[in-house]
Amino acid sequence: MTTIKFSAIAGAVLLASACSQITSNNNTDTQTTQQQIQPPVAQKVPHVTQIHGYELVDNYHWLRDDSRSSEKVLTHLEQENRYADVKLAPIETLRETLFEEIKNKIAKDDRSVPYKRGDYYYFSEVKGDQEYRNFYRSKHADGSNATEIFNANKQAEGQSYYALGAISISPDGKLMAFAEDTLSRRIYTVSIKNLETGEIYTDKLEGAADSIEWGNDNRSLYYIKKDPVTLLGYQVYRHVLGEEQSQDELVYEEKDNTYYTYLEKSKEGSEIYIVHYSTEAKGVSVIDAKNPNAQPQRLLPRTKGHEYSLLKQGDFYFIYTNDNAVNFKLMKAHKNDMADKRKWKTIIAHNPNAKLEEVELFNQHLVYQSRVEGIGTLNVLDLKTKQHKALTFKDPAYMVSMTGNRTLDSQFVRVSYQSLTTPKTIYDIDLTTLEKTQRKQTKVLGDFNANDYASERLFIEARDGTKVPVTLVYKKATFKKDGTNPLLQYGYGSYGSTRDPYFRVSTLSLLDRGFVYAIAHIRGSQALGRPWYEDGKKLNKKNTFNDFIDVTKALTKSGYGDPKRLYARGGSAGGLLMGAVINQEPELYHGVHSAVPFVDVINTMLDESLPLTTNEYDEWGNPNDKVYFDYMRSYSPYDQVSAQNYPNMLVTTGLHDSQVQYFEPAKWVAKLREYKTDDNTLLLKTDMSAGHGGASGRFKRINDIALSYGFIIGLAEGKL
Numbered sequence: 001m002t003t004i005k006f007s008a009i010a011g012a013v014l015l016a017s018a019c020s021q022i023t024s025n026n027n028t029d030t031q032t033t034q035q036q037i038q039p040p041v042a043q044k045v046p047h048v049t050q051i052h053g054y055e056l057v058d059n060y061h062w063l064r065d066d067s068r069s070s071e072k073v074l075t076h077l078e079q080e081n082r083y084a085d086v087k088l089a090p091i092e093t094l095r096e097t098l099f100e101e102i103k104n105k106i107a108k109d110d111r112s113v114p115y116k117r118g119d120y121y122y123f124s125e126v127k128g129d130q131e132y133r134n135f136y137r138s139k140h141a142d143g144s145n146a147t148e149i150f151n152a153n154k155q156a157e158g159q160s161y162y163a164l165g166a167i168s169i170s171p172d173g174k175l176m177a178f179a180e181d182t183l184s185r186r187i188y189t190v191s192i193k194n195l196e197t198g199e200i201y202t203d204k205l206e207g208a209a210d211s212i213e214w215g216n217d218n219r220s221l222y223y224i225k226k227d228p229v230t231l232l233g234y235q236v237y238r239h240v241l242g243e244e245q246s247q248d249e250l251v252y253e254e255k256d257n258t259y260y261t262y263l264e265k266s267k268e269g270s271e272i273y274i275v276h277y278s279t280e281a282k283g284v285s286v287i288d289a290k291n292p293n294a295q296p297q298r299l300l301p302r303t304k305g306h307e308y309s310l311l312k313q314g315d316f317y318f319i320y321t322n323d324n325a326v327n328f329k330l331m332k333a334h335k336n337d338m339a340d341k342r343k344w345k346t347i348i349a350h351n352p353n354a355k356l357e358e359v360e361l362f363n364q365h366l367v368y369q370s371r372v373e374g375i376g377t378l379n380v381l382d383l384k385t386k387q388h389k390a391l392t393f394k395d396p397a398y399m400v401s402m403t404g405n406r407t408l409d410s411q412f413v414r415v416s417y418q419s420l421t422t423p424k425t426i427y428d429i430d431l432t433t434l435e436k437t438q439r440k441q442t443k444v445l446g447d448f449n450a451n452d453y454a455s456e457r458l459f460i461e462a463r464d465g466t467k468v469p470v471t472l473v474y475k476k477a478t479f480k481k482d483g484t485n486p487l488l489q490y491g492y493g494s495y496g497s498t499r500d501p502y503f504r505v506s507t508l509s510l511l512d513r514g515f516v517y518a519i520a521h522i523r524g525s526q527a528l529g530r531p532w533y534e535d536g537k538k539l540n541k542k543n544t545f546n547d548f549i550d551v552t553k554a555l556t557k558s559g560y561g562d563p564k565r566l567y568a569r570g571g572s573a574g575g576l577l578m579g580a581v582i583n584q585e586p587e588l589y590h591g592v593h594s595a596v597p598f599v600d601v602i603n604t605m606l607d608e609s610l611p612l613t614t615n616e617y618d619e620w621g622n623p624n625d626k627v628y629f630d631y632m633r634s635y636s637p638y639d640q641v642s643a644q645n646y647p648n649m650l651v652t653t654g655l656h657d658s659q660v661q662y663f664e665p666a667k668w669v670a671k672l673r674e675y676k677t678d679d680n681t682l683l684l685k686t687d688m689s690a691g692h693g694g695a696s697g698r699f700k701r702i703n704d705i706a707l708s709y710g711f712i713i714g715l716a717e718g719k720l
Contacts (some may be wrong), residue, residue, distance in 0.1 A: 007567075016487065019291045028548045034627070034691075037083070037086055037087070039080075039673055039682065040076060040079040040080050040083055040673075041254060041673065042060055042063065042076060042670035042673070043062070044059040044060070044674075045059060045060075045061070045062045046058075046059055046297065047059070047062070049603070049606070051606070051623070051624075051629065052626045052629050052630075053644060054629075055604065056603075056639075058603060058667070059670075059671070059674075060666070060667040060670045060671060061603075061667070063076065063663045063666045063667050063670065064661070064663040064667075065663070068655055068656065070705055075371075076666070077655070077666065077684075077686045077688070078688075079326050079683040080683075080685070080686065081684075081685060081686055081688075083683070084683040084684065084685045086669060087681055087683055087720075088683070088707075088710075088711070088714075088720075090313045090714065090719045090720060091710045091711070091713075091714035091719050091720060094258075094710045094713060094714055094719065095217045095706045095707060095710040096706075098509055098705070098706040098709055098710055098713075099155070099702050099703060099706040101509055101704055102505060102506045102509060102702050102705060102706065103699060104445060104446060105444050105445050105446050105448065105505045105508065106445065106505060107442075107443040107445055108126075108127065108128050108129065109125075109126070109127045109128070110125065110126050110442075110443075111124070111125040111143070112124045112125070112133075112440075113404065113414070113426050113439045113440050114138065114142070114143040114333065115404035115405075115406055115414070116407055117143070117169065117172055117406040117407070118169070118171070118173050119139070120137040120138065120139060120173060121137065121138050121139070121140065121141055121143060122136070122137045122169075123134070123135075123136055123137075123138075123143050124136070124268070126698065128611070129699070130153050131153065131156065131698055131699055131700060132152035132153050132156055132162070132164065133152060134148060134150065134151050134152055134153060135148070135149050135150040135152070135167065136148050136149060136681075137149055139695075139704075142246075143573065147195075148166065149193075149195055150164075150176065150178060150193070152164050155180065155627070159182045160689040161182060161183060161184045161656075161689050162180070162181075162182055163180070163181040163182075163184065164178065164179070164556075165178075165179035165180065165188050165208050165210035166178070166179045166188075166211060166212050167179075167196075168212045168213055168214055168221075169214070170214045171214060171216050171218055171269060172218045173195070174194065174195055174196055174218065175192055175193065175195060175214075175218065175241075176192070176193045176195055176196060177190055177191070177192050177193075177214065177221055177223075178190070178191055178192075178193065179208060179210050179212060181210075183656055184229065184654060184657075184658075184689070185231070185658045186209075186210065186658045186669070187207060187208070187226055187228075187231065187658070188208045188210050189204060189205065189206050189208065190204070190205035190208045190212055190221075190223055191203065191204060191205075192221070193239065197563070201241070201242070203239065203241065203242065203245075204245065205221075205223055205237075205245055205248075206245065207225055207226055207228065208223050208224060208225060208226065209224040209225070209226050209233035209261075210225070211223065211224050211233065211262040211263045211264075211270050213263045213264065213265045213289075214261065214265075214289075214291055214292045214537075215238070215272070215289050215290075216269065216270075216289045217290075217292045218240070219240055219241045219292065220238055220240060220241075220292045221237055221238070221239045221240075221241070222237070222251070222263055222287070223236070223237055223239060223263075223271055224236055224237075224261055224262065224263060225237055225412070228416065229609050229612075230257070230608070230610065230611055230613075231259050231611045231658050232254075232260065232261075232611065232614075232615070233260065233262065233575075234251050234253060234254040234257070234261055235250055235252070235254070236250070236251050236252040236253075236263070236274055236296075237249060237251065237263065238251050238292075240292075242387060244467045244486055251287070251295060252274050252285060252296050254276065256278075257608070257614040257615070258277045258278045258614050258615055258618070259277060259279070259281075259615065259618060260276075260277050261274060261275065261276060262275050262360055263275070265289065265314040266289075266311075266407075267311070267312070267361065267406065267407070267408055268309075268312060268313070268408055269289060270288070270289055270290065270312065271283070271286050271287065271288065271289055271312060272286075272287040273288050273310065274286075274287065274296055274420075275308070275309070276302060277486060278398075278615060278618060279495075279501060279537075279615070279616065279618030279619045280304060280305055280307075280613045280618045281302065281303065281304050281305060281306060281307060281618075282306075282308060282309065283298070283300060283302045283306070283307075284298075284299070284308075284309065284310055285297060285298050286298070286299060286310075288405055290435065298337060298410060299317075299335075299338040299339070300339065306321070306322065306323055307321070307328075308320060308321040308322070308323070309321045309494060311359060311361040312409065313361060313363070315331065315334055315335050315336075316332055316334055316335065316572060317332070317333055317334075317335060317338060318330055318331070318332050318359065318361060318366070319331040319332070319333060319338075319344065320356070320359055321585060322530070323341065324350070325350035325532075326350075326352070326529075326530045326531060327350060327351055327352060327353075327354065327355040327356060327530050328350070328355060328356040328357075328530070329346065329348055329349055329356060330331070330346075330347040330348035330356065330359055330366075330368065331344040331345060331346055331347060332344065332345045332346075332347050333345070333482060342600060345643060345713075347366070347381070348368055348381070348572035351370065352354070352371045352529075353372070353529070354357065354370040354371060354529065355370060355371045355526055355529040355530055356369075356370050357370060357371055357372065357376065357526075358401070358402060360402045360405050360413060361408065362408055362410055362413070362431065362599060363381060363408045363409050363410075364371070364382070364383055364384065364407075364411075365380055365381060365382055365413075365431040366380075366381040367379070367380050367381070367402060367413045367431070368381065369400070369402070371399070371498070371526065371527070371528075371529065373469070373528070374397075374457075374469040374498075374521055374527040374528055375388065375397060375398065375457075376398075376399065376400050376401070376500065377391070377400075378390070378391040378400055378402075378415065379391065380429075380431055380434065382431075382432075382564045384645045386448060388430055389434055391415075391429065392507040393417060393433060394422075395419035395420075395421065395422060396455060396456065396457045397419060397420070397455060397456075397457040397471040397501045398418065398419040398422070398488045398500075398501065399417070399418050399419065399500035399501055399502040400415055400417045401415065401416050402414065402415055402416075403415065403416045403426070410431075411430060411431055411432065412428040412429060412430055412431060412437075413428075413429050413431055414426065414427070414428050414429075414439075415427050415429060415614050418502050418503040419455060419501055419502070419503060420453070420455045420471065420472075420473035420501045420502075420503060420507070420517070421453045421454070421455050421473060421503070422450055422503060422504055422506075423441055423442040423443075423444055423450075423503045424441070424442040424502070425438060425440070425441040425442075426438070426439045426440045426441075427439065429530075442503075444505055444508075448508065451475065452475060452476060453473055453474065453475055453476065453511060454473065454474060454475075454476050454479070455471065455472065455473045455501070456471070456472050456473075457469065457470070457471055458470045458471075458472070460550065460551050460554040461554070462543075462546060462547050462550040462551075463546055463550055464543075465544075466523070466535075466543075466546045466547070468520065468521065468522060468523070468550070468551055469521040469527055469528065470518055470519065470520055470521065470551055470555070471501040471519045471521070472516055472517060472518040472519070472555075472560065473501075473507070473511065473516075473517050474511060474515070474516045474517070475511045475512060475514070476512075478511075478512075478514040479514075479516065481558070481559040481560065482559050483508070483556065483559045483560075483561065483562055483563065484562055485514055485516045485560070485561060485562060485565075486513075486514060486515050486516070486561065486562055486565035486566075486567065486716040487515065487516045487517075487518060487552075487555060487556070487560060487561025487562065487566055487567065488510060488515055488516070488517050488518070488567045488568070488569060488712060489518045489519075489520055489546045489548070489551065489552055489555070489566070489567070489568050489569070490517070490518070490519050490520070490568075490569050490570060490574075491519070491520045491522055491544075491568070491570050491574055491577050492522075492524075492525065492570060492571075492572075492573060492574040492577065493520075493522040493523060493524035493525055493536055493544040493547070493548070493573070493574070493577055494525075494536070494537070494544070494573035494574070494576070494577075494619065495507035495524075495573065495619060496524075496525060496526045496530070496533040497525055497526075498521065498525040498527045499519055499521065500526065501519055506702070506705045506709065509709055509713075510709060510712075510713070513713060513716075513717075514561050515563055516555075518551070518555060518560070520547065520548050520551040520552075521577065522536065522544050522546050522547035522548050522551070522577075523535045523536030523540070523543040523544050523547050524536025524537055524541070524543070524544040531708055536626070537618075537619055537620070537626070538618070538619070538620065538621045538631075539621065539627070539631055541620070541631070541635060542634075542635055544577060544580075545577060545581055545584060545635065547579040548568075548577060548581055549581055549584065549585050549588065551629050552566060552568070552588060552589075553588070564590060565574070565590055565715075565716050566588060566589050566590055566714070567589060567590060567591045567592065567593075567716070568581060568589050568591075568592045568593075569592070569593045569594075569708065569712070569714045570594065570595070570597075571594070571595030571596050571597070571659055572595070572596050572597070572598055572659065573598050574595075574597075575594040575595055575596060575597020575598055575599060575651075575660070575665070576597060576598045576599055576601065576637060578592050578593075578594035578597060579597055579599040579637025579638070579668065580595060580635050580637055580640070582637075582646055582647060582649070583635075583637060583640040583641065583642070586644050586645055586646050586647065587645055588647075589647045590647060590648060590715055590716070591647055591648040591649070591711065591712055591715040591716075592647050592648070592649050592650070592653075593648075593649075593650045593651075593652070593708045593711060594649065594650070594651050594665070595651075595652045595653075595708070596653050596654065596657055596659070596660045596665070597637070597651065597653075597660065597664065597665050597668065598660045598664065599636070599637040599638050599664050599668045600637075600638040600667060600668065601620060601623075601632050601635075601636035601637070601638070601639070602623050602629065602632050602633060602636050602638075603638070604664065605617070605620055605621075605622065605623050605632065606623055606624070610661065611658060620632065637668060638664070638667060638668050638671060639673050641668070641671045641672055642675060643675050643676075643677055644675075644676070644677060645676065645677055645680070646676045646678060646680060646682070647677040647680060648680045648681040648682075648711075648715055648720065649672070649680070649681065649682045649684070650681075650683050650685065650707070650708065650711045651665045651668065651669050651682075651683065652665075652684075652685045652686075652687070652704070652707070652708070653665040653666070653684070653685075653686050653687070654668065654686065654687045654689075655686055655687065655688045655689070656689070662686060666684060666686070667685060669682060669684040682719060683711075685707065687704075
């Protein structure tokens with residue numbers, strides 16, 4: 001077999017030939033081809049940036065093509081895809097097995113629990129081999145005699161990608177606005193359907209964000225327009241039914257490009273909120289939903305460092321705020337006293353040891369979620385008696401959230417509960433007695449028995465003495481705390497986003513093969529409150545990486561994982577985590593999957609035309625400031641690639657990714673190929689029709705999981 005080499009473009013045909021040869025040869029020939037085939041070699045074209053006295057040379061800048069049409073770039077990505085297919089050939093059967101295994105555990109027919117809004121109960125349903133959920137409504141609480149209001153499967157026909165965004169029903173229940181994305185760039189087209197006649201109106205609102213709300217006249221529709229370059233939603237328009245989009249009224253424009261913008265409506269329906277938020281500030285402008293000519297008004301000035309949101313009840317506001325409360329508190333004020341904080345009354349006081357995370361308001365009660373020792377806990381407050389009652393759950397670690405609570409006048413709160421061993425369960429909980437009524441538990445088909453698995457909650461000491469919470473799960477029959485089990489550790493650790501231990505049917509495929517699965521709740525999240533986040537961003541970012549590594553080492557030392565079969569997985573900012581970790585400890589992990597990874601920190605944060613730039617200065621810092629530039633440069637995965645051994649790696653991305661552009665992982669892999677000194681596998685897999693969230697459709701997404709887990713299991717079993 002002749003060794004195959006690649007130029008920047010011409011290797012595609014040769015690589016396709018190699019793929020077909022592998023298919024036709026026996027196992028011995030396949031192994032020979034695996035050893036001989038050479039990866040694509042990207043052309044080096046120096047691109048120089050002068051900053052702070054440094055000369056940054058980016059040899060792979062040419063891989064950026066904002067139009068996604070460059071033949072040279074597309075050819076290179078296709079070469080990488082074909083090379084990956086060749087190298088992944090030994091686990092093709094395993095991937096197929098995983099796909100079927102996961103798919104066969106998912107109930108083909110599934111209906112959500114109906115929730116009440118206005119005069120109807122709304123729910124969604126998917127049947128058979130349908131990829132998407134269809135939407136219905138009924139006059140009955142059990143969903144009987146329902147009418148279909150939206151068929152997503154029909155809308156998705158003929159589309160390589162389809163995502164249904166927001167759905168908004170007019171106050172009179174007669175019209176529905178819906179947002180659709182068919183490119184995976186998170187740029188939506190909003191359409192309007194008459195729910196009585198089935199007619200879809202000619203109104204088309206292009207270039208929109210996934211955020212729409214109706215005015216109470218049932219003719220005014222508020223939406224957000226996106227900047228076509230930065231993809232930031234920054235202009236709020238009011239559309240009048242039947243008019244051309246060009247006639248829409250601009251009611252608000254965000255001038256500060258460090259802010260995101262979205263819309264929401266008060267639960268009692270009298271106000272529409274334009275929400276402004278950046279990493280370190282959040283507030284609202286209020287629109288009177290009853291007035292079709294209303295202009296937005298700010299009840300409080302927008303100030304850096306102050307984050308607040310509103311819940312409305314009659315003439316009063318409940319204010320969720322961090323004003324002199326790093327872990328937030330809940331205040332109450334009459335609408336006429338909003339500007340005078342001295343007149344605010346404390347409803348839930350600040351707790352320095354527990355972050356107040358979520359509040360749901362009802363006429364007689366208030367339900368709030370606090371995070372205590374990393375676990376979200378729910379409490380019910382009787383607004384008349386001022387009595388607080390705690391809701392309790394069975395698992396040592398779990399995820400609980402409030403969902404579907406669309407009316408103030410209710411005696412029940414609906415919650416979603418799950419853990420690493422308990423499938424998603426919907427409860428209606430009596431606000432007076434706290435009695436739980438199970439409305440649904442997600443079915444897991446086959447021989448699944450939750451009692452076959454065990455979950456643990458640990459606190460592991462990092463190198464600076466900080467205790468890091470870790471949640472892990474394993475199958476009782478295959479686990480031995482003697483360092484023989486393969487271990488997969490997941491992490492994120494950015495934007496204050498806490499990755500709760502939720503149930504995933506796909507994880508069973510790992511556990512049933514003897515894996516231990518661990519979630520490291522590292523700094524940069526808010527697992528232990530807002531200070532936990534502050535201690536993992538900007539000039540403290542390296543704590544995130546150190547925590548992740550220290551957790552792995554401690555789990556190994558404690559016998560939870562085989563030192564020779566340790567694996568790591570993370571996506572987006574978690575992909576940055578993967579990149580930083582392998583630069584710092586390149587031989588700790590046997591394999592790593594880095595999905596849609598944000599790895600080119602400095603170049604991205606210097607380019608204000610990219611979506612993840614101006615809004616993120618308070619997350620990462622601004623590299624135009626030398627202090628932040630020097631710190632970023634010391635950990636940025638792309639900049640820190642060096643001549644050393646690296647683990648086996650799978651890097652995945654989507655050509656149309658609007659959050660982390662495809663060229664970041666493409667450049668990163670090209671540079672890793674140039675520098676790495678080992679013979680380990682390095683693969684770049686680009687979905688040419690997907691974006692940041694991967695493939696659309698419930699079964700199509702399983703292919704992504706089968707690829708990731710197939711790669712990791714294949715390494716653990718010696719197939720790769």
